Amino acid sequence: xxxxxxxxxxxxxxxxxxxxxxxxxxxxxxxxxxxxxxxxxxxxxxxxxxxxxxxxxxxxxxxxxxxxxxxxxxxxxxxxxxxxxxxxxxxxxxxxxxxxxxxxxxxxxxxxxxxxxxxxxxxxxxxxxxxxxxxxx
Numbered sequence: 001x002x003x004x005x006x007x008x009x010x011x012x013x014x015x016x017x018x019x020x021x022x023x024x025x026x027x028x029x030x031x032x033x034x035x036x037x038x039x040x041x042x043x044x045x046x047x048x049x050x051x052x053x054x055x056x057x058x059x060x061x062x063x064x065x066x067x068x069x070x071x072x073x074x075x076x077x078x079x080x081x082x083x084x085x086x087x088x089x090x091x092x093x094x095x096x097x098x099x100x101x102x103x104x105x106x107x108x109x110x111x112x113x114x115x116x117x118x119x120x121x122x123x124x125x126x127x128x129x130x131x132x133x134x135x136x137x
Contacts, residue, residue, distance in 0.1 A: 035059075039077055043068025045106035050133035056100060062130070063092050067105040071113050082116055090124040102130040 045068050056062060065085070066074040073080050075088055093099050101121055105114060121129060 039064065039074075041066060041074065042077070042079055043070075043072050043074045045069060045104060046108075047104060047132055047134045048107035049136040051136050053133055053135050056102075056130060061096065061098055062100050062102050063089070063096075064102050064104055065117060067103070067109050067113055067117070069106040069108055071106075071109055073113075073117070082113075082120060085117060085120040086124045089121055089126045093124060093126050098128070099126060100128045100130055101126050102132055104132040 043066050045066060063075075068074070073082060073085065075085060080088065089099075089101065103114070103117065118129070121127070
């Protein structure tokens with residue numbers, strides 16, 4: 001004669017009462033920690049290639065200046081004239097003293113436009129400059 005154990009007929013369910021709280025906390029966490037892209041790129045450019053590049057860790061300190069293949073200058077979301085770079089970057093530097101200006105310049109642009117932008121940045125006392133490039137394949 002074989003003995004069989006009787007099993008309980010009730011099923012054990014996972015409690016879901018706190019699930020909305022957990023989902024809300026996760027949603028809030030990702031909303032707070034996510035950074036959204038702030039600038040729409042209005043100029044077309046292709047970065048030059050470099051054999052060695054270094055990444056900047058703190059992206060919040062970076063202000064980008066884009067120079068397109070037709071030498072149009074974009075700062076923030078606006079196309080600007082060369083003369084406006086000094087005033088805009090001076091205001092930015094006053095707000096954020098450790099700002100790093102990252103120049104994203106088309107590889108076919110003339111060196112004259114780069115020099116002119118550098119001179120305007122000197123006048124604005126924005127001396128921390130980074131030159132963006134792509135890693136050579």
